[in-house]
Each structure stands twice: as C-alpha cells, then as structure tokens.
Amino acid sequence: MLLKTLDLCHDVPTAEGTLRILDHIDLEINHGDSVAIVGASGSGKSTLLSLIAGLDRASAGSIQLDGQEMSEMSEAQRSALRQRYVSFVFQNFQLLHGLNAVENVSLPLDVRGEKGTRAKALHYLERVGLAHRATHQPSQLSGGEQQRVALARAFASEAPIIFADEPTGNLDAHTGEHVADLLFDLNREQTTTLVLVTHSDALAQRCQRVLTMNAGRLQAQEPRS
Numbered sequence: 001m002l003l004k005t006l007d008l009c010h011d012v013p014t015a016e017g018t019l020r021i022l023d024h025i026d027l028e029i030n031h032g033d034s035v036a037i038v039g040a041s042g043s044g045k046s047t048l049l050s051l052i053a054g055l056d057r058a059s060a061g062s063i064q065l066d067g068q069e070m071s072e073m074s075e076a077q078r079s080a081l082r083q084r085y086v087s088f089v090f091q092n093f094q095l096l097h098g099l100n101a102v103e104n105v106s107l108p109l110d111v112r113g114e115k116g117t118r119a120k121a122l123h124y125l126e127r128v129g130l131a132h133r134a135t136h137q138p139s140q141l142s143g144g145e146q147q148r149v150a151l152a153r154a155f156a157s158e159a160p161i162i163f164a165d166e167p168t169g170n171l172d173a174h175t176g177e178h179v180a181d182l183l184f185d186l187n188r189e190q191t192t193t194l195v196l197v198t199h200s201d202a203l204a205q206r207c208q209r210v211l212t213m214n215a216g217r218l219q220a221q222e223p224r225s
C-alpha cells in the first residue's frame with residue numbers, strides 16, 4: 001500500500017461558520033495504480049488531492065504515504081516527504097513568473113542538486129511538444145502551453161507518484177490525448193503511480209480505478225481490469 005487515508009476530514013472557516021469540505025474519506029492506492037478522481041465542481045476533488053499529496057494539513061484523520069503518517073508531521077517533514085515521493089500538476093499550473101519554460105522545468109531538479117538539469121528539462125519539454133517555446137516566459141505562453149510546461153516539470157522530477165489536477169483541462173483533444181499517453185507511459189514503464197482529477201470521461205476511463213466525489217464524500221469505487 002502506497003497511500004492510505006482513514007476518516008480523513010477537512011473543515012474550512014467561512015463567514016457562516018465552519019464548513020466541512022471533506023467528510024470521512026477512506027481510500028487506498030497501491031504502488032503502480034492509476035486512479036481518477038471525478039465528481040461535480042465543488043465536490044472536494046482538488047482539496048482531497050492537495051491533502052493526500054501532503055501540500056496541506058488535514059483537519060482530522062489519517063493519511064499514510066508509504067507507511068509514514070503525514071497528519072502528525074510538521075510542514076518541514078511533509079515537505080521532505082513530498083520532495084522524495086511526489087510531483088504535482090496544479091489546476092492553475094503554478095509556474096514561476098520570471099523564469100522561462102525550461103527554467104521552470106529544471107528548477108526542482110536544480111534544488112535537489114542534480115547535474116545536467118537543462119538537458120533533462122529540454123527533453124521533457126520536447127516530449128510535451130514544447131521544445132520551440134523553451135525560452136518563453138509563462139506570460140508568453142497560451143494556457144495549454146503553460147499546462148504542458150507544468151506537466152513537463154512533473155515528469156522531469158521522475159517521482160514515484162504524480163498527482164495531477166485536471167492535467168488536460170486546457171488542451172485540445174489531440175494534445176490532451178498525447179499528454180495522457182505520456183502519463184500512462186510513465187505509469188507503465190517506470191511504475192509511476194498516477195492520481196488524477198478530471199472532468200474528462202475519456203481520461204478517467206483510461207485509469208485502473210475511478211473514484212467519485214460527491215459533496216465531500218467518496219461515493220463509489222469501480223474496479224476495472
């Protein structure tokens with residue numbers, strides 16, 4: 001078991017009082033799984049993804065990543081765990097402005113002291129079809145191009161788990177299928193575990209499992225073969 005949650009709950013303060021946005025989520029994800037999280041807008045998908053990726057601290061319950069209990073960790077400890085296990089493709093990309101495309105992809109590799117990071121970054125930009133935009137700033141890229149830089153950054157880190165929030169949301173059908181192919185190639189070739197949030201049925205159907213969120217609860221688990 002790579003990732004496991006038990007009674008995971010998340011509350012946020014609002015003007016009307018405390019709002020429960022995740023309600024007793026139990027889930028298990030195995031090494032090498034591909035899992036789609038689907039559900040209506042506002043059902044809690046992004047919140048769930050950010051908690052299980054260790055980006056945020058849950059209000060209550062347990063989240064274990066490779067047997068390590070994240071709910072009891074400090075931000076620094078969670079950050080160290082993320083560096084080792086996780087790459088994340090954000091719904092709004094979160095590219096760093098002031099760095100061009102190739103620098104955005106290589107930065108996480110530079111931070112961990114890798115050598116030859118520019119060549120590796122260029123390789124992954126090429127794989128997402130963006131070699132010709134390597135020196136563009138995020139502001140000089142279309143939404144879909146920024147999304148592909150974010151995907152290249154996630155791929156380049158070669159982490160055991162990729163969490164991706166609407167990874168094809170801004171892409172045309174053809175480009176979306178191409179980056180989905182890359183995601184599933186990594187899943188197969190490098191046994192990368194994939195956890196994605198998507199509104200695309202076509203993308204969800206390519207995953208081994210589909211989990212449905214409904215108003216903060218996990219509704220169904222449909223096993224696939």
Ligand SMILES: Nc1ncnc2c1ncn2[C@@H]1O[C@H](COP(=O)(O)OP(=O)(O)OP(=O)(O)O)[C@@H](O)[C@H]1O
Binds near residue numbers: 045
């Ligand atoms: N910090 C916050 N404070 C108050 N409400 C929040 C906060 N974060 C999320 N919410 C609310 O929690 C609910 C779940 O949000 P979340 O972003 O997880 O939804 P989602 O399923 O990813 O939706 P979408 O498909 O539109 O991206 C939403 O109703 C949202 O308004």
Ligand SMILES: [Mg+2]
Binds near residue numbers: 045
């Ligand atoms: Mg979302």
